[in-house]
Amino acid sequence: MFYILIGIVVVALIGYLSVVFYQRYFIKQIKQLEAHKGDLMALPIPERLTKLRSLHLTGESLQNFDRWEKQYEQITNHNFSTIEGYLFDAETANAKYQFIQVARILKQLRAYLTETDQDLLDVQDALENLLANEADTRQKIQRLREQYQQLRKRLLTKSFSFGPALDALEATLGRLEVDFDEANELTTAGDHLGAKAILQKLITETTQLEDQMGRIPKRYNELANEFPEQLVEINDTYHQMLKEHYQFDDRQIEVKQQQLMDQLDKSTTLLSDLAIESVEANNDEIARGIDQLYDQLEAEMTAKKAVATQLPTTATFVQHAERQNHELLLELDHLNQSYALTHGELASAKQLQKQIGEEQALVEGHQAKIANHEAVYTAIAEDLTGIDERLTVIEEKQQAIHDQVASLHQGEVVANENLRQFELELRNLKRAVEKVNLPGLQQKYLDFFFVVSDEIQKLDHDLNQIKINLDDIAKQLILVQEDLDELKAKTDTLIDSALITEQLLQYANRYRADFPAIQEACVTVQTIFNEEYDYAKAVDLLATALEKVDPGAYTQVEKAYYDQKSDATN
Numbered sequence: 402m403f404y405i406l407i408g409i410v411v412v413a414l415i416g417y418l419s420v421v422f423y424q425r426y427f428i429k430q431i432k433q434l435e436a437h438k439g440d441l442m443a444l445p446i447p448e449r450l451t452k453l454r455s456l457h458l459t460g461e462s463l464q465n466f467d468r469w470e471k472q473y474e475q476i477t478n479h480n481f482s483t484i485e486g487y488l489f490d491a492e493t494a495n496a497k498y499q500f501i502q503v504a505r506i507l508k509q510l511r512a513y514l515t516e517t518d519q520d521l522l523d524v525q526d527a528l529e530n531l532l533a534n535e536a537d538t539r540q541k542i543q544r545l546r547e548q549y550q551q552l553r554k555r556l557l558t559k560s561f562s563f564g565p566a567l568d569a570l571e572a573t574l575g576r577l578e579v580d581f582d583e584a585n586e587l588t589t590a591g592d593h594l595g596a597k598a599i600l601q602k603l604i605t606e607t608t609q610l611e612d613q614m615g616r617i618p619k620r621y622n623e624l625a626n627e628f629p630e631q632l633v634e635i636n637d638t639y640h641q642m643l644k645e646h647y648q649f650d651d652r653q654i655e656v657k658q659q660q661l662m663d664q665l666d667k668s669t670t671l672l673s674d675l676a677i678e679s680v681e682a683n684n685d686e687i688a689r690g691i692d693q694l695y696d697q698l699e700a701e702m703t704a705k706k707a708v709a710t711q712l713p714t715t716a717t718f719v720q721h722a723e724r725q726n727h728e729l730l731l732e733l734d735h736l737n738q739s740y741a742l743t744h745g746e747l748a749s750a751k752q753l754q755k756q757i758g759e760e761q762a763l764v765e766g767h768q769a770k771i772a773n774h775e776a777v778y779t780a781i782a783e784d785l786t787g788i789d790e791r792l793t794v795i796e797e798k799q800q801a802i803h804d805q806v807a808s809l810h811q812g813e814v815v816a817n818e819n820l821r822q823f824e825l826e827l828r829n830l831k832r833a834v835e836k837v838n839l840p841g842l843q844q845k846y847l848d849f850f851f852v853v854s855d856e857i858q859k860l861d862h863d864l865n866q867i868k869i870n871l872d873d874i875a876k877q878l879i880l881v882q883e884d885l886d887e888l889k890a891k892t893d894t895l896i897d898s899a900l901i902t903e904q905l906l907q908y909a910n911r912y913r914a915d916f917p918a919i920q921e922a923c924v925t926v927q928t929i930f931n932e933e934y935d936y937a938k939a940v941d942l943l944a945t946a947l948e949k950v951d952p953g954a955y956t957q958v959e960k961a962y963y964d965q966k967s968d969a970t971n
Contacts, residue, residue: 430507555614563614564621565673573610573675613677620680624668628687632661635694646774647701654694661690704778711785712767718792719761722799726754729799733806746802753795760788760795812871816864819878823857826885830892837896841934846891853888856881897962898936902926904958905943912950922946 553574563570639654668683733747763784770776830850834842860877863869906926912919922943929939944955 559618562618562621564617564625565669566613566617566621566675569673569675570610570614570617573606576606613675616677616681617672620668620677620684621672623684623688624665624672628661628665628684628691631691631695632658635691635698638698642698642701646776647705648775648777649697649701650777650780654697657690657694661687661694664690700779701777704782707782708767708771708776708778708785711782711789712764712771715785715788715792716764716768718789719757719764722757722792722795723754723761725796725799726750726757729803730754732803744805746806749798749802753798756791756795760792763788812875813864813869816860816871816874816878819882820857820860820864823860823881823885826889827854827857830889833896834892837899839895839899839934839936840931842895843934846895849884849888849891853881853884856884895936897966898940899930901959901962902930902936902939902943904962905940905947905955908954908958909943909947912947916950919946919950 635654636658639649639658664683664687668680668687671680671683729750730747733750767776767781767784770781856877860874860881863874863877906923909919909923913923914920922945926939926943929935929942947954
């Protein structure tokens with residue numbers, strides 16, 4: 402029983418302590434939320450409202466002010482009393498130990514405080530913006546007014562630098578003055594939002610005016626001073642050059658001058674309309690045109706000096722090419738008596754002579770124009786460059802023709818040396834055949850021998866003509882060399898076959914008595930050797946028969962033959 406009582410006491414104590422804990426916890430929460438309410442009520446919104454009322458707002462500014470003032474009154478009249486109700490209900494529930502009810506009320510209160518907090522901040526920000534707009538508008542209008550006054554002063558003191566744009570600039574200043582008056586009226590009346598709209602227009606127009614006034618003097622100075630002075634200088638220089646007998650194609654200088662004068666008038670008109678971008682583009686085009694005229698005049702003067710140096714040089718070049726071509730023609734005429742010029746050398750040299758004559762005519766024409774004061778020096782200088790380039794090509798072609806025919810005589814010498822070598826080789830081949838004392842030669846060998854002999858004779862004949870065609874001679878040399886090489890091979894084969902046959906016959910004698918086949922082969926081979934003169938066939942037939950009774954016999958005899966031949970050669 403005692404322990405039960407102790408348990409009951411403990412439970413009761415725990416319960417009591419829990420109640421005390423929760424009650425104190427919620428009291429703390431309620432106080433925090435009450436302090437939050439106090440912070441909201443302490444916001445300096447009333448001061449902002451009072452200050453804005455003193456500004457005597459009108460128009461859109463007043464409408465915005467009224468709307469935010471009403472919203473603030475709604476918050477103070479409704480929201481704060483609602484918050485106070487939540488606080489009272491929470492305190493009552495807490496005093497009655499209705500902790501669940503307290504937690505619910507506090508949750509609702511926190512959400513409502515957050516909403517009210519945001520609403521008050523919106524009001525405060527809106528009022529701050531109204532105050533800022535009023536101050537910002539006044540400051541900007543003041544700064545623009547100062548900028549405007551500076552521009553007006555500049556326009557009055559330096560009116561001469563704006564030329565035909567002056568009237569339009571003054572008209573712009575007049576329009577700005579009207580806008581300034583309207584902005585001031587709206588500001589004074591308290592319609593700061595309306596003034597702000599006018600202010601933006603003023604900023605744009607003032608900035609544009611300042612930009613125009615910064616760009617116009619330079620462009621007007623170009624139109625009034627720089628360009629006219631340059632055109633006068635160009636015109637004076639041009640007419641002075643005409644007096645000094647300079648010539649220009651189709652009076653283009655005068656046409657271009659008039660075009661530039663028309664462009665000056667155009668730019669002046671555009672400037673009076675404040676079309677600055679168009680003026681700048683047109684002035685830049687005028688500047689380029691003036692530069693081109695200067696360049697053209699300077700080019701003609703420079704060209705005259707260049708022509709004075711270049712023309713005599715080119716004339717000398719022509720004479721040199723003419724003299725060189727004359728010598729080439731003489732050389733070709735002389736060579737043509739001894740050699741057939743098969744590559745059109747004479748025709749090419751005569752064509753070059755014609756071309757040189759054409760270049761000579763051009764040079765003489767330019768000389769005449771200069772003498773008659775009809776020379777356009779830039780055109781002549783360009784033409785002289787072309788003449789020099791063409792003469793260079795002509796000289797290269799002359800040299801190529803000379804190099805081509807220079808080797809004709811040497812070619813003849815080489816051809817005769819080859820001829821003598823061919824004749825010697827043919828005689829050596831004949832003596833080699835005769836030396837082996839063969840019973841005879843096959844007709845096809847003799848025919849080929851005589852073909853080569855005839856080719857050599859024709860080569861000899863052609864080389865002894867009054868006019869030699871070295872191209873044809875070169876072809877013959879190749880043909881003779883090829884056929885002679887073939888004849889040498891045929892001769893070597895013929896002699897080797899005949900001598901090997903004789904040695905095989907000697908070797909076969911040891912088998913003739915014992916082997917009827919060998920006897921029969923020897924008889925046949927002798928017939929072929931002595932009557933048909935087919936020595937290669939005789940070798941093959943006898944070698945085949947011997948290999949049957951004595952394998953390796955042919956190889957042995959053949960090797961011995963070539964070894965002996967090699968020793969004899971060395």
